[in-house]
Amino acid sequence: MKAIAFSGTLDPITNGHMWVIGEARALADEVIVFLSENPFKKPLFPAEDRQRIVERSVAERGWTNVRVIVVRGDYTARAAKRHGIDYLIRGIRNTADFDYENLIQQANVDVLHGAKTIFVMPPRDLGSVSSSFVRGLQGPVGWHWMTRQFIPGPAYQEWVLAWLRTEWRALWPGEDQWFERLTGPTAYGGPDRPYHNLDHLVHGLTEIRIWAENTGSTPEDMAVLKKAFWFHDAVYIHGPQEVSNEEASARLWLGSGLPDARADEVAALIRATDHFQTEAINHPLKPAMLGADLAILGQDPQQYDSYAAAIRQEYAVVPDPVYREHRTRALRTLRDKAARAELFTDAWFASLYSERARENLERELHSLE
Known part of the structure; x- marks a missing residue:
């Protein structure tokens, strides 16, 4: 696969997110991280700061085939298609995650005609790690x-x-x-x-x-x-x-x-x-x-x-x-x-x-x- 995308607000990026990006690197030559900006959320970090943090985090691991793009005013599945990417990758921690992400995946494909989604399961020690958990x-x-x-x-x-x-x-x-x-x-x-x-x-x-x-x-x-x-x-x-x-x-x-x-x-x-x-x-x-x-x-x-x-x-x-x-x-x-x-x-x-x-x-x- 030439390229695959991972998306999220990543506020902040966690070790769980980094694991998903690592899995994406095993599937494609290039990984694009679409960093979404939600106007209805009060972020811990502004989008530009989150972009810099993700870039520094992947550079720290020597991952040279990861790019970070801020997405404003669009759905990430549609943004992925505009960049010539057919697949998103998402981490699924539990059945509740799967039910939610499956609905999003169906809307991405059937309504937005955007990228499809590949689901991956994180290891047990990362199963409860989320940005909201860390902020709490x-x-x-x-x-x-x-x-x-x-x-x-x-x-x-x-x-x-x-x-x-x-x-x-x-x-x-x-x-x-x-x-x-x-x-x-x-x-x-x-x-x-x-x-x-x-x-x-x-x-x-x-x-x-x-x-x-x-x-x-x-x-x-x-x-x-x-x-x-x-x-x-x-x-x-x-x-x-x-x-x-x-x-x-x-x-x-x-x-x-x-x-x-x-x-x-x-x-x-x-x-x-x-x-x-x-x-x-x-x-x-x-x-x-x-x-x-x-x-x-x-x-x-x-x-x-x-x-x-x-x-x-x-x-x-x-x-x-x-x-x-x-x-x-x-x-x-x-x-x-x-x-x-x-x-x-x-x-x-x-x-x-x-x-x-x-x-x-x-x-x-x-x-x-």
Whole structure:
């Protein structure tokens, strides 16, 4: 077969969609992805962004025989015929999918005189994956870890950036130059940040929102915490330096020119994230700030292990014996704080994460000793 088409809104494209495209490549020399735009749906991404995401996703897999075309104001079966394509390919996850797609297929052929449809069944692990399912995961703590399992890397990256941009503009509308800087390669978007990266931002900002919703915090206090979290790891340099990363990040914030009547409070909370030198810093929001920053310690063992592995990657240049010595020392300090119920001093974070954090720290220590 010379060409075959796959169509959908792909908002976002999922691993299930990618599987169907892969099957299409086995059937034809060229695959055309018709990306439909439905005026009655509010998309997560505009059509042009979805086109770019699909193109990046197929390029990531080395698929050079896939093209993406946005279809506006037409049926994809009819658009396929205009491009000389006689067959569409669709994934069928269950009997309900088949009944629906069969009706569409009949209308395509009998009413529109468009392309016919070939149905394929995805493997069991992709049987429940759809764009609507993935979009429904957004919100709770850890939503980004969940969605990452079901969508290709480029879709995940675009989603995280879009989410972060919305968060940023709620705090600093019209100040996107600093958003680009903080999410770019010299800060959280840098390739040398396996852990202190955009994912860490998403996690911490989500933790702060959930904390505020459950503790009756004021919107103003939540905003101060979020602003501090945006900047708290803006500077993250390994090796000797004149001031700590936290101090350098606080100074970057104070010199940013971003408007805030509580700028000094934000700076104090940034400095407070130096977890081994925080005793001199007092602020009523400090326990919540540290709770959000350390919340990773209280996640499930799989997520904690991913965090621990990412920290090791960040110090990849450090010889293993030296790393084990310094990491062990840091973990013992944190474990001892956990044993004294001092690791999470905010009641909300303590109730969620204290016990699991102690278990995770003990387990990593055992692996290092």
